Amino acid sequence: MDLKDEASIAMLPAESRAPMPHLAIDIGGSLIKLVYYSRDGDWLPEDNKIWSSKESLGVSNGEGNHPLSEGRLHFAKFETSKINDCIEFIRSKQLHVGGQHHEVPSKNKIIIKATGGGAFKFTDLFKEKLGIVLDKEDEMDCLVAGVNFLLKAVQREAFFYMDGQKQFVQIDHKDLYPYLLVNIGSGVSMIKVDGDGKFERVSGTSVGGGTFWGLGRLLTKCQSFDELLELSHVGNNRVIDMLVGDIYGGTDYAKIGLSSTNIASSFGKAISVDKELEDYQPEDISRSLLRMISNNIGQIAYLNALRYGLKRIFFGGFFIRGHAYTMDTISVAVHYWSKGEAQAMFLRHEGFLGALGAFASYERHGFDDLTAHQLAQLCPRRESCSEGTLHSAPHCDVIKEKKTL
Numbered sequence: 001m002d003l004k005d006e007a008s009i010a011m012l013p014a015e016s017r018a019p020m021p022h023l024a025i026d027i028g029g030s031l032i033k034l035v036y037y038s039r040d041g042d043w044l045p046e047d048n049k050i051w052s053s054k055e056s057l058g059v060s061n062g063e064g065n066h067p068l069s070e071g072r073l074h075f076a077k078f079e080t081s082k083i084n085d086c087i088e089f090i091r092s093k094q095l096h097v098g099g100q101h102h103e104v105p106s107k108n109k110i111i112i113k114a115t116g117g118g119a120f121k122f123t124d125l126f127k128e129k130l131g132i133v134l135d136k137e138d139e140m141d142c143l144v145a146g147v148n149f150l151l152k153a154v155q156r157e158a159f160f161y162m163d164g165q166k167q168f169v170q171i172d173h174k175d176l177y178p179y180l181l182v183n184i185g186s187g188v189s190m191i192k193v194d195g196d197g198k199f200e201r202v203s204g205t206s207v208g209g210g211t212f213w214g215l216g217r218l219l220t221k222c223q224s225f226d227e228l229l230e231l232s233h234v235g236n237n238r239v240i241d242m243l244v245g246d247i248y249g250g251t252d253y254a255k256i257g258l259s260s261t262n263i264a265s266s267f268g269k270a271i272s273v274d275k276e277l278e279d280y281q282p283e284d285i286s287r288s289l290l291r292m293i294s295n296n297i298g299q300i301a302y303l304n305a306l307r308y309g310l311k312r313i314f315f316g317g318f319f320i321r322g323h324a325y326t327m328d329t330i331s332v333a334v335h336y337w338s339k340g341e342a343q344a345m346f347l348r349h350e351g352f353l354g355a356l357g358a359f360a361s362y363e364r365h366g367f368d369d370l371t372a373h374q375l376a377q378l379c380p381r382r383e384s385c386s387e388g389t390l391h392s393a394p395h396c397d398v399i400k401e402k403k404t405l
């Protein structure tokens, strides 16, 4: 903690100085997500300062007092393979020091809420490097809690995406359930949600974000996920995908509703003995792969929605990354298969759902009494980005501060 923080904390009334849990962590197969609270508006990672403009931070709606009401939440992510950078970040910002202190006979124990598989895998590492005890929260519980909170509290959270157009939807709280949540992380979980804490994981698929990045890296030699995603912008999938027209000599197969431009077989043209991997352009590979995976997830999501009679499907997870082609493909797949009966919607906080849920699981936080206003502009920079823009910065920093109560 730097001197500035110490000074500002020292000036607060005694009850405000009580140790408060302020960091939750979601350690997935590909990415680590942090949600943390800071009281001091200037206490931000250097590279996030450009997004923390004053106007995006100051909101006062005069509602009741809350332990978190003067300050802001931040969002950050790291690759799980670079967990040591994450640990260093936590140490450098002293995020763990404000954690819940439980009295044990001889010393204070710092307990931090953690979810995702890595909460189990990296227990010892966090203990050893930061002296933190990870208090494990179930991944699905956290996901659902995070989504329910966002859908109820944040006005511009869910949106439709079709033909390059984004349209926010205001969900009626009384008419929120049931819905299907499709979380596209490394793997994909499909969860039927019937209420707060009422849900069932009804399906999943191992063909998800890890598949796109893993297979894409091998096939294109891209050095980063962002590079692979960026390539897909300029690629042409028809170079690699086998279309109905390729099989039917350029004509539709109208009798069963297939046009000549429908994909008959993803990567089907690569069976050609005349071509090797190096004969294909990385951008075309990236586009085919992204389309294949997005389409497949959209189709499986539709089948599960059909299975349970669900009309609304919310898609989250960092595979999406606000990427136009990904969202378009998923939306088209759901629309095509459901004949417009089911609706695909996307969540602005895509990959931070579980971390938010873990943050809410601290007893003293509770999202219910955090005002919608406080969290309404969780991620202002997402608003200012044009569609399809990649967020290449390592952190997604955000939130909201409430100065006057």
Ligand SMILES: Nc1ncnc2c1ncn2[C@@H]1O[C@H](COP(=O)(O)OP(=O)(O)OP(=O)(O)O)[C@@H](O)[C@H]1O
Residues within 6 Å of the ligand: 027, 028, 029, 030, 031, 032, 079, 116, 117, 184, 185, 186, 187, 188, 208, 209, 210, 211, 212, 213, 225, 226, 316, 317, 318, 319, 320, 321, 350, 351
């Ligand atoms: N900078 C990035 N580096 C790596 N993968 C990224 C990046 N940005 C987005 N992704 C995509 O997001 C996916 C991970 O999403 P997310 O963080 O939601 O899941 P996870 O929690 O790591 O996975 P799981 O829940 O399956 O354990 C990756 O598999 C990849 O497709």
Ligand SMILES: CC(C)(CO)[C@@H](O)C(=O)NCCC(=O)O
Residues within 6 Å of the ligand: 028, 029, 117, 139, 185, 186, 187, 188, 189, 203, 204, 205, 206
């Ligand atoms: C294993 C988890 C839940 C870890 O987040 C996720 O990666 C997932 O849902 N994978 C898909 C597993 C399956 O249902 O085939």
